[in-house]
Amino acid sequence: MTGAPPGDPHGGQPPIEALASACGACRRCGLADSRQQVVVGRGNPAARLLLVGEAPGAEEEACGQPFVGRSGRLLEAMLAAAGLNSERDLYIANVIKCRPPGNRKPSRAEIEACRPWLEEQIALVRPQLVLLVGATALEALLGIRGGITQLRGQWLQLEASPGPDQPAPSQASKHQRRPSKRVQGQRTPSPRSPIRWPDPGEGGIALMPLLHPSYLLRHPSEAEGSPRWLTRADLVAVRQRLGV
Secondary structure, three states: OOOOOOOOOOOOHHHHHHHHHHOOOOOOOOOOOOOOOOOOOOOOOOOOOEEEEOOOOOHHHHHOOOOOHHHHHHHHHHHOOOOOOOOOOEEEEEEHHHHHHHHHHOOOHHHHOOOOOOOOHHHOOOOOEEEEHHHHHHHHHOOOOOOHHHHHOOEEOOOOOOOOOOOOEOOOOOOOOOOOOOOOOOOOOOOOOOOOOOOOOOEEEEEEEEEOHHHHHOOOOOOOOHHHHHHHHHHHHHHHOOOO
């Protein structure tokens, strides 16, 4: 039996594929007892933009990729309309890698158990921009419970101080869409991020909460000011900041 070459902890696999293989053997929580397979991520792991949702559903579990069901198809259409290509411009992941039974919301214990996998994904991708899709992603990555309808579309800045002692994110004006070394504005009165982030460098990491596509499916109006209209505008702002 051959092992990994000296100095190669991944056994010759690309790191993102090695992460998926390791996730497949995970038994850190009870979701391992009911899953068909883990759902780790898809897209471009070298992209500067990371999109994080909640957890896989039935269709995602069946094919092993996140955001491919009804919510995913709506997300794809909205990304394309904003000029973003999900295979080129971003990497897509979820907070939870296994499907909760009945597509229920993940428990706090399940989120805690899966956090090391998400942290490893973030460390491998090293994004400059992060989209937090839905309330679960907002809470899991920034420790902010509730308020996504007020925070959506606003840039939050994670400063260059990785780990549990990092400062809370600062909230930028919703009209500020250009990159800058620091996002101006008051700090969000929220707990510190529970995620251990890689050192993002001098410019920090910019994060934007987005309404979840499952919420948008329940609100089909395209009228100005509607949730879908606002989300389309948010994604255009993301593309502009990304510069693609």
